[in-house]
Amino acid sequence: MGCISCAGFVIAMSETDAVTLRLKEPTTIPIEADSICPDLFVGRSQAGIESLPAFYGRRKVTLGDLFTVEGENSDQVIVEGALRYVKKIGQRMTRGRVVVRGDVGLHLGAYMRGGEIVVEGNAGDWAGAHMQGGRIWIRGNAGHLLGAAYRGEKRGMNGGVIIVEGNAGREVGALMRRGLIVVLGDVDEFAGVRMITGSIFVSGRLGARAGAGMKRGTIVAFADHAELLPTFRYDCRFQPTFLRCYLLQLHAWGMSIDDDRLEGFYRRYHGDLTTLGKGEILIYDQR
Amino acid sequence: MYINGVEIEDAFAEAFKMRAARLIITAVNPRWALIAAQVTTGFATSVIACGCEAGIEGTVPRDETPDGRPGVSVLIFAMGSKQLEDQLMRRIGQCVMTCATTACFNGLESDEKLKIGKALRYFGDGFQTSKLLPSGITEDRGKGGRRLWRIPVMEGEFLVEESFGIQRAIGGGNFLILGENSTLTLEAAEKAVEAMKVVKGVVLPFPGGIVRSGSKTTSKYKFLRASTNTAYCPTIRNQTDSALPEGVNCVLEIVIDGLDEESIREAMRVGIQAACIPGIVRISAGNYGGTLGQYHFHLREILG
Numbered sequence: 001m002g003c004i005s006c007a008g009f010v011i012a013m014s015e016t017d018a019v020t021l022r023l024k025e026p027t028t029i030p031i032e033a034d035s036i037c038p039d040l041f042v043g044r045s046q047a048g049i050e051s052l053p054a055f056y057g058r059r060k061v062t063l064g065d066l067f068t069v070e071g072e073n074s075d076q077v078i079v080e081g082a083l084r085y086v087k088k089i090g091q092r093m094t095r096g097r098v099v100v101r102g103d104v105g106l107h108l109g110a111y112m113r114g115g116e117i118v119v120e121g122n123a124g125d126w127a128g129a130h131m132q133g134g135r136i137w138i139r140g141n142a143g144h145l146l147g148a149a150y151r152g153e154k155r156g157m158n159g160g161v162i163i164v165e166g167n168a169g170r171e172v173g174a175l176m177r178r179g180l181i182v183v184l185g186d187v188d189e190f191a192g193v194r195m196i197t198g199s200i201f202v203s204g205r206l207g208a209r210a211g212a213g214m215k216r217g218t219i220v221a222f223a224d225h226a227e228l229l230p231t232f233r234y235d236c237r238f239q240p241t242f243l244r245c246y247l248l249q250l251h252a253w254g255m256s257i258d259d260d261r262l263e264g265f266y267r268r269y270h271g272d273l274t275t276l277g278k279g280e281i282l283i284y285d286q287r
Numbered sequence: 288m289y290i291n292g293v294e295i296e297d298a299f300a301e302a303f304k305m306r307a308a309r310l311i312i313t314a315v316n317p318r319w320a321l322i323a324a325q326v327t328t329g330f331a332t333s334v335i336a337c338g339c340e341a342g343i344e345g346t347v348p349r350d351e352t353p354d355g356r357p358g359v360s361v362l363i364f365a366m367g368s369k370q371l372e373d374q375l376m377r378r379i380g381q382c383v384m385t386c387a388t389t390a391c392f393n394g395l396e397s398d399e400k401l402k403i404g405k406a407l408r409y410f411g412d413g414f415q416t417s418k419l420l421p422s423g424i425t426e427d428r429g430k431g432g433r434r435l436w437r438i439p440v441m442e443g444e445f446l447v448e449e450s451f452g453i454q455r456a457i458g459g460g461n462f463l464i465l466g467e468n469s470t471l472t473l474e475a476a477e478k479a480v481e482a483m484k485v486v487k488g489v490v491l492p493f494p495g496g497i498v499r500s501g502s503k504t505t506s507k508y509k510f511l512r513a514s515t516n517t518a519y520c521p522t523i524r525n526q527t528d529s530a531l532p533e534g535v536n537c538v539l540e541i542v543i544d545g546l547d548e549e550s551i552r553e554a555m556r557v558g559i560q561a562a563c564i565p566g567i568v569r570i571s572a573g574n575y576g577g578t579l580g581q582y583h584f585h586l587r588e589i590l591g
Contacts, residue, residue, distance in 0.1 A: 135421075161421050180421055199418065216416065241390050241446040242418050242437055244354040249420060262355065278416070 005184060005203075005256045018099075019049060019071035021063065023081025029057045030105070031066060034088035038075035038096025038115060046072040075115070079104075084124070090117045093134070106143070109136045112160065125169065126150075128162045131179065135161045144169035144188070147181050155196055157181070163253075170207075173200045176217065182250065189226075192219045195279060199246065214272050214279035221283045222261055228281060232271035237285055239265055260286070288587050293563040293570060297587055300461045300555070300572035301580035305340075305364045306371045307456035307546055308401070309394035311347055312383055313358040321346075323386035324359035327378045331363070332493045335502075335513055339365040339374040340458055340544050342490025353392045353420075353433070354446070360394055362490045364458050364544045371453055372401045379447065380407050384438070390446035393433075397452030404436045404447040411438040417449070457582050460489075460543035460551040463501070463519065463571040464562050465535045471566030472537040473497075479541055482561035488550035489543050498540040504575055516573070535568050548582060556589050 019041050035052035044052075049072065050064025063069065067081075075096025079089060087105040090098045094114040103121035110129040117136045125143035128136050129150060142164045148171055149156030156175040167185035174190070176198040186204035195214035206225035211217075211232065220243065244262055251257045266282040288295040312327065314320035324343050331341035340363075347358035363378065365371035383391045384407065391404075408415040420433045434449035464479070466472030480496035483489065491497075506514035517523060518530040519538045531538070541558055545551035559570050572586055 159419075178419060197416075218418070236443075238443045240437075241354050241356075241444060242420075242435055244356070245420050245435065245446075246418075248353070248355050249422070278414075 017071075017074055018076035018078050019069065019074050020078045020080065021067040021069055023067055023079075023083060023086065026082035027056075028085055031056055031086045032088050033063065033066075033086050034091040035063055036077065036079060036086075036089045036098070037091060037093045038077055038098060039092075039094055041073070041077060042075050042096075043073055046070070048072070087124070090115075090136075093117075103140070109134070112136070122166070123164075128157060128160070128181075131157045131160045131162070133160045135163070138162070138164045138166070141166035141185070142168040142172075142183070144171055145174060146172045146183075147176055147179065148172070148174035149176075157198065163250075163255075167204065173198060176200070180246070192217060192279075194275075195219075197279075201246070211272055211279055211281055213275055215276040216278045218279070219281045220266070221281065222258075223284065225283060228269060229272065231273040232269040232281055233273065235268040235270055237265050237267050239263070240268075240282060243282070260284075288590065290560060290563040290570075290590065292565070293567045295559070295586050295590060296569055296571040297585075298572040299574055299577070299586065300459070300584040301574035301577060302457045302459040302461075302551065302582040302584060303366075303580045304582075305334075305366060305456045305458040305544065306368050306453050307362055307364045307395075307544070308371060308375055308451050308453045309344070309546075310361040310363065310375075310379070310383070310451070311352055311358050311392040311394040312361060313347075313352045313354050313356040313390050313392070314386070315356065315388035317346065317357040317359075319386065319388050320357050320359045323383050323389045324361050326386065327361055327382040328363075328490075328492075329382070331374075331378075332498075334364075334366055334370075334458070338370060339363050339378075340490075340492040341374075341378070342492045342496075342544070344487065344490055345484070354390055356390075358392075362488075362544065362546070364456055364490075364492075368399070368401065368453055372403070375401060375403045375451060376406060379403055380410070384410070384440070384445045384447070387442060391448065393448045393451040395452035395454060397454045399453050400450040401453055402449060403451050404434075404449040407447055408436040408438055411436075414439050454546065456544065456546050457548060457551055458544040459580060460545060460555060460582075460584055461501075461573050462541055462555055462559055462562075462586065463573060464539045464541070464567060465519075465531065465569040465571060466537050466539075467534055467566045467568060469537040471564070472539050475562040475564050475567045476539040476541060478564065479558035479562040483541070483543070483554045483558040486550060486554040486557060488547060489545040489554045491541060492544055493540075493542055496541060498542055501538070501540040501573060504579070530571070532569060540573065548584075551582075552584060552589050555584060555586075559586065559590060 032055035077098045080101045088107045090109040100119045106124040108127040114134040119138045122140035128147040147157035155177040158177045170188040172191040182201045184203045189207040191210045195217040197216040206221040208226040328341040344360040352358035438445045501516040502513040517527040
C-alpha cells in the first residue's frame with residue numbers, strides 16, 4: 001500500500017559545468033575514493049583532480065589511475081561506471097552535488113555536512129553514516145546501517161536528510177541523534193535501534209524490533225509493520241500536526257503524499273521502556 | 288487638494304519606531320484559526336495601556352501554511368524587543384495554545400529572533416519534544432531548518448515554532464475623517480478599512496480598525512499621560528482651540544501599524560481614497576508638531 005512515493009524527482013544539473021569521472025575498468029577490488037568530494041574539486045584543474053589520492057585495495061593510487069576525468073573546478077560531480085566496489089564517495093562533503101549513475105559501494109556520504117548526493121541505483125551499507133547535514137537521495141535500495149553510527153561510536157547521523165526510494169536493510173538510523181531518514185520501501189529489523197532522537201519514516205513494512213533501546217525520537221510506519229517490542233506502550237490515537245509539516249516538506253521536494261496520511265490518525269506508542277522511554281512509534285491508523 | 292469634493296488638508300501623520308513580529312496561526316478549519324487570531328489580538332489597541340498593538344493581517348490559504356491547514360496572519364507591534372518578547376509569550380501562551388486545534392508558526396524571516404517556543408515548551412513539564420524540520424539541502428546540523436516544539440496538551444499536542452523573527456517597524460500612521468454626521472463618517476471609515484484590508488504588512492489595531500477617541504499626549508491632570516484630542520471633539524468645539532471646520536460634527540481616526548514605510552503609505556492612500564464620499568468634509572492627520580515621531584506621512588504627498 002503506497003502512501004509516499006516519488007513523483008518525478010528531477011536532477012537539475014548542467015553536465016557541461018560538471019566534473020565527470022568514469023571508472024576505467026570494472027573491478028571487484030575495493031576502491032576507497034573519499035577524494036571524490038565536491039569540496040576538493042573546486043579550484044582544481046583536471047590534472048589536479050586526477051592527482052587526488054585513492055586506494056585500490058591496499059595500493060595507494062590517484063583518481064586519474066582509476067577514472068577518466070573530464071572537467072575542472074566545479075562542485076558539481078557526476079560519477080559513472082561499475083561503482084559497486086567504490087567506497088566513501090562524497091565523504092565529508094559540505095557543498096555541491098554528486099550524482100552517481102548506477103550502484104555505489106559502502107560509506108557513501110559518511111560524515112557529510114552539506115550539499116546533495118543522488119544515487120540513481122542502489123547504495124551499499126553505511127550510507128550517510130555520521131552524516132551531519134545535506135541530503136542523500138537513493139533511487140534504488142540502501143544497504144544495512146543507513147545513517148548509523150560506526151561500531152564503538154556514541155552517536156550516528158546528526159543532521160541532514162536521507163531519502164531511499166527502495167528498501168533499506170537492518171539497523172537504519174542506529175544511534176541516530178538528529179535528522180530525517182525516509183524509506184519508501186521496507187526496512188529490515190532494528191530500525192532506529194538505540195536511537196537518541198531524530199525521525200525515521202517508513203512507507204513500506206517496518207521490520208521487527210523497531211526502536212529497540214531508543215531514548216527519544218520518532219519512527220513512523222505509514223503502512224505495514226511487524227509486531228512491536230513489548231517495551232513499547234500504547235498511548236492514544238491522534239492527528240500529529242508536526243507530521244503534516246514533514247510530509248508537506250517532502251511534497252515540496254517532489255514526493256507524492258497520500259492525503260489520507262496527511263489528514264489521518266496515528267496510534268502512538270512510547271518507548272523503549274528499557275531505557276529513557278521518551279521515544280515514539282507512530283502507526284498510521286486510517287483517516 | 289480635493290478628492291471627490293473632500294478637502295485633503297496639508298497635514299502629516301506622525302509615526303514612531305516599533306518592533307514587530309508576524310505569527311501564522313493555523314487550525315483545523317478557518318473558523319478556529321480566526322478565533323485564535325481574534326483572541327490573540329484582543330486588548331491590543333494602543334501601547335499606551337495594552338503593552339502592544341496587534342491586528343489580523345489577513346488569512347493564509349492552506350497551501351501557504353507550514354502544516355497545510357487554514358491559517359491567519361497576525362502582526363504584533365511593541366516599543367522594543369523586550370516588550371515584544373513579553374507580549375508574544377503572554378499572547379501565544381494564553382491565547383493560541385489554549386485555543387482548540389491550533390498551531391503557531393513564525394511568519395517573519397529575520398536575523399533578529401525571539402525564542403518564544405523555546406520558553407513556552409516548559410509548559411510540557413518535561414514531556415515536550417522538539418523536531419528540527421529540514422528546509423533545504425545545505426543545512427549543517429541544527430543551523431538550518433525550523434525547530435518546532437511539541438507540547439502535550441489535553442486535546443493532543445500544541446505545535447509552536449522555537450524562534451520568531453522580529454524586525455523594525457512603524458506604529459502610529461493615521462488619518463482623520465471629518466464628516467457632517469456620525470452615520471456618514473462611520474460609513475466612510477468602514478469603506479476605508481475595507482479597502483485597506485488588501486494591503487500586506489499593515490494592521491489596524493483599533494476596534495473594527497477605527498478609533499473614535501483619538502488622544503493627545505498632554506493632560507491637565509499630572510497622573511495622566513494622554514487625554515482626549517480636544518481639538519477634534521465636536522461637543523466642546525467652542526470651549527477649546529478647535530481644529531474642526533464648519534459643518535463637521537463627527538471625527539473618526541484610522542490608525543495604521545506597518546512593517547515598513549511603503550506599506551503604511553499604500554494603506555493610507557487606498558484608505559483615504561475610499562473614505563472620500565459625500566458627507567465627508569475633510570481628511571486630516573494626527574501629529575505632535577513633528578517633535579516626537581521619526582516618520583512623517585504627508586497626506587498630499589501620498590495622494591499626489
